[in-house]
Amino acid sequence: MISVAVNGYGTIGKRVADAILKQPDMRLVGVAKTSPNYEAFIAHRKGIKIYVPQQSIKKFEESGIPVAGTIEDLVKASDIVVDTTPNGVGAQYKPIYQQFQRNAIFQGGEKAEVADISFSALCNYDEALGKKYIRVVSCNTTALLRTICTINKVSKVEKVRATIVRRAADQKEVKKGPINSLVPDPATVPSHHAKDVNSVIKNLDIVTMAVIAPTTLMHMHFINITLKDKVEKKDVLSVLENTPRIVLISSKYDAEATAELVEIARDLKRERNDIPEVMVFDDSVYVKDNEVMLMYAVHQESIVVPENMDAIRASTRLMNAEDSIRITNESLGILK
Numbered sequence: 082m083i084s085v086a087v088n089g090y091g092t093i094g095k096r097v098a099d100a101i102l103k104q105p106d107m108r109l110v111g112v113a114k115t116s117p118n119y120e121a122f123i124a125h126r127k128g129i130k131i132y133v134p135q136q137s138i139k140k141f142e143e144s145g146i147p148v149a150g151t152i153e154d155l156v157k158a159s160d161i162v163v164d165t166t167p168n169g170v171g172a173q174y175k176p177i178y179q180q181f182q183r184n185a186i187f188q189g190g191e192k193a194e195v196a197d198i199s200f201s202a203l204c205n206y207d208e209a210l211g212k213k214y215i216r217v218v219s220c221n222t223t224a225l226l227r228t229i230c231t232i233n234k235v236s237k238v239e240k241v242r243a244t245i246v247r248r249a250a251d252q253k254e255v256k257k258g259p260i261n262s263l264v265p266d267p268a269t270v271p272s273h274h275a276k277d278v279n280s281v282i283k284n285l286d287i288v289t290m291a292v293i294a295p296t297t298l299m300h301m302h303f304i305n306i307t308l309k310d311k312v313e314k315k316d317v318l319s320v321l322e323n324t325p326r327i328v329l330i331s332s333k334y335d336a337e338a339t340a341e342l343v344e345i346a347r348d349l350k351r352e353r354n355d356i357p358e359v360m361v362f363d364d365s366v367y368v369k370d371n372e373v374m375l376m377y378a379v380h381q382e383s384i385v386v387p388e389n390m391d392a393i394r395a396s397t398r399l400m401n402a403e404d405s406i407r408i409t410n411e412s413l414g415i416l417k
């Protein structure tokens with residue numbers, strides 16, 4: 082049983098903590114919080130132990146939220162830390178993880194250099210085995226990599242061009258925008274996503290462009306892949322159909338909009354309406370000779386959660402990729 086800490090209990094951290102509680106081979110030691118807000122209060126109500134910075138102990142106790150110890154105590158009590166603090170804060174914590182010689186999993190908001198390897202379970206699990214510091218790439222990059230490494234099984238991927246329509250904010254982020262504009266992110270080419278994909282697949286020819294759209298639900302990607310060989314559409318559909326964490330949505334069910342996908346998650350009573358799978362619209366899959374085009378939707382708040390479970394197992398050499406992906410998927414109710 083591996084003892085896991087979660088440092089930073091926000092959008093990703095709370096989902097990672099809940100996922101750890103469902104893994105048969107992991108134990109959640111506790112979570113680190115800096116402010117006694119509603120998320121801390123709910124974690125406490127769920128029976129999760131809360132660790133805070135030394136200077137915040139009084140503030141938490143005055144709010145009626147008991148404190149189990151300091152963040153250093155949490156790190157010391159764990160075999161591995163999943164750092165889900167805001168962009169760039171993880172790098173500030175790395176010296177503490179090093180001081181106590183603990184492995185750590187960082188998130189996509191950190192620079193790639195913070196870790197020994199950037200990670201995508203379907204692409205490079207084996208390379209991450211035994212690595213002390215692993216960075217799970219961002220939500221958009223996770224979706225791009227899942228898709229690219231899957232199509233690569235049909236024929237070698239030689240070139241990728243992708244356009245990313247990004248959600249403007251997560252649902253709880255009341256101060257973020259835009260409310261009524263499309264904003265190139267940035268208005269230069271390429272966007273940072275291409276470089277992030279290259280942090281996992283080093284020499285891939287990839288160019289990405291991105292635009293921020295006023296929605297909170299999901300991202301949407303439009304991707305154009307050039308393969309080494311001519312391929313058949315049925316082979317592309319078959320590999321997508323048979324790969325874990327990718328779902329082909331049939332056009333016969335009239336679900337094409339992100340709002341409809343979220344409604345499906347609600348109807349399925351998915352926790353927090355999460356959709357950790359890449360949701361590919363089957364009618365969007367277009368194949369001409371060695372060119373493949375497709376569209377898919379990405380639920381930014383949950384897609385990286387299964388990857389974090391696999392990164393923990395890879396870092397601690399608990400098991401191979403196939404077993405880890407299967408156990409993560411079964412425990413989280415991920416389709417396929």
Ligand code: NAD
Binds near residue numbers: 088091092120166168
């Ligand atoms: P968030 O703001 O929702 O959560 C971060 C949490 O860390 C908050 O609870 C905050 O209070 C806490 N925190 C802040 N400073 C801290 C400190 N010094 N010590 C401990 N805790 C601290 O952020 P998020 O969206 O969960 O993002 C976390 C990471 O995951 C980032 O690297 C981000 O880029 C990445 N990520 C986010 C998404 C997404 O859609 N939200 C998707 C994929 C990856």
